[in-house]
Amino acid sequence: MWICGIDEAGKGPVLGPMVAAGVLVSDDEDLSSLGIRDSKQLSAKKRDKIFEDICASYKTAVVVKSPAEIDARECTMNQFTVLLHAEVLRTLSPKRVYLDACDVNAERFGVNVLSASGISAEVVSEHKADARYAVVGAASIVAKVTRDRIIEELRTEFGEIGSGYPSDAKTVSFLKKYIREHGVPPTCARKSWQTVTDIMSKSAQKNLFDF
Numbered sequence: 001m002w003i004c005g006i007d008e009a010g011k012g013p014v015l016g017p018m019v020a021a022g023v024l025v026s027d028d029e030d031l032s033s034l035g036i037r038d039s040k041q042l043s044a045k046k047r048d049k050i051f052e053d054i055c056a057s058y059k060t061a062v063v064v065k066s067p068a069e070i071d072a073r074e075c076t077m078n079q080f081t082v083l084l085h086a087e088v089l090r091t092l093s094p095k096r097v098y099l100d101a102c103d104v105n106a107e108r109f110g111v112n113v114l115s116a117s118g119i120s121a122e123v124v125s126e127h128k129a130d131a132r133y134a135v136v137g138a139a140s141i142v143a144k145v146t147r148d149r150i151i152e153e154l155r156t157e158f159g160e161i162g163s164g165y166p167s168d169a170k171t172v173s174f175l176k177k178y179i180r181e182h183g184v185p186p187t188c189a190r191k192s193w194q195t196v197t198d199i200m201s202k203s204a205q206k207n208l209f210d211f
Helices: 028-034 042-057 069-070 077-092 106-117 134-158 169-182 194-210
Strands: 003-009 020-025 059-065 096-100 121-126
Touching: 003 077, 003 169, 020 077, 020 134, 028 042, 028 077, 028 134, 042 134, 042 194, 059 077, 059 134, 077 106, 096 106, 096 134, 106 134, 169 194
Parallel strands: 003 096, 096 121
Antiparallel strands: 003 020, 020 059
16 A cells, blocks of 8 residues: 655745655555654764665655745645645655644644645644654655755855754844845745844834934
């Protein structure tokens, strides 16, 4: 029976895209030899190696949403995540899907993803599924490595941008400097995020006082 796992990376950062990924296998045991676990518990080098092994051996699906697409959404981030998972699910069309639920109600998340996908499948939706099911751990690795590589491309374009998370002082410093010099947020930033709106507001106030 074909099963797939789906997970996402980059839901919370203020910089860079959000990535959802799925991995399709005939049996969860197929992945046992790869040493898969939650991507956050692996070194970057180990993630990259497993990422290449997964992509070489199994069918994968990746959905990347840019900061502009995230800003333009007409729903909550949880609902947006449902839509991304559903898009991956439609592409892989398994008989059973394992989801790493981002809703406080894991069962509701699964029902919503299945409904949005428009396909028929058995759904297992749980919190921390990436640590419990190898196929979700594999999806977690594909999502994170894909996003990490995009972030590296952004570093080449913009210089030091930190991790992209609002709690990262380097990221906040980059945003303040860029907005001070250009008057607008960089294209890699999610303009609707509080971090950006706060910096823009303070920058506008400072310019007004300067005037």
